[in-house]
Amino acid sequence: MNQELIERLFEHVKLSLDFSYCPYSKFAVGACVLCEDGKTFVYGANVENASYGAGVCAERVAITKAVSMGRKRFMALGVMSDKGRVTPCGICRQVIREFSKDIDIFLFNPDGTFQTKSIAELLPDSFGPEDLE
Ligand SMILES: O=c1ccn([C@H]2C[C@H](O)[C@@H](CO)O2)c(=O)[nH]1
Ligand SMILES: [Zn+2]
Numbered sequence: 001m002n003q004e005l006i007e008r009l010f011e012h013v014k015l016s017l018d019f020s021y022c023p024y025s026k027f028a029v030g031a032c033v034l035c036e037d038g039k040t041f042v043y044g045a046n047v048e049n050a051s052y053g054a055g056v057c058a059e060r061v062a063i064t065k066a067v068s069m070g071r072k073r074f075m076a077l078g079v080m081s082d083k084g085r086v087t088p089c090g091i092c093r094q095v096i097r098e099f100s101k102d103i104d105i106f107l108f109n110p111d112g113t114f115q116t117k118s119i120a121e122l123l124p125d126s127f128g129p130e131d132l133e
Pocket of ligand 1 (some may be wrong): 022025027029045046047048055056057058059079086087088089116
C-alpha cells in the first residue's frame with residue numbers, strides 16, 4: 001500500500017466516526033475497506049441498538065456494505081475509535097477472514113500513525129470458506 005492510499009484510508013476512517021450511532025457505549029468507531037481494485041473505499045461506523053446485542057461494529061458495517069455492493073475482496077481495512085487505537089473484536093475478525101486472507105489491517109491512531117496486522121496474526125489457525133469444500 002502506498003502512502004497516498006494509506007492517507008486516504010485514514011481520512012475515510014476519520015470521517016466515518018461522525019456517523020457512529022453509539023448512544024449506549026459512547027464509543028464511536030469508524031472503519032473503511034479498500035477494495036481489491038485499489039480505488040473503491042467503503043466506510044462504516046458502529047450502529048448500536050436499545051436491544052444491546054443488536055448493535056453492529058464499524059468493521060462489519062463497512063464489509064457488509066461493500067459485499068452487498070458486489071465487492072467481495074479487499075486490500076486493506078482501517079479502523080479507529082474516537083478514543084484512539086482500537087483492534088477488531090472476535091466476530092469482526094471472523095467476518096474479515098471470510099472475504100480476504102491477505103488483507104492489511106490498519107489500526108490507526110488519531111494522528112494518522114498506525115500499526116498493521118494481518119488476519120493470520122489476529123485470527124491464527126482460522127476456520128474459513130475453504131474448510132467447507
Ligand atoms: O473494533 C471495534 C470495537 C468496538 N466497536 C463498537 C461496538 C460497540 O458499539 C462499541 C463498544 O464496544 O464499539 C466497533 O465498532 N469496533
Ligand atoms: Zn467487531
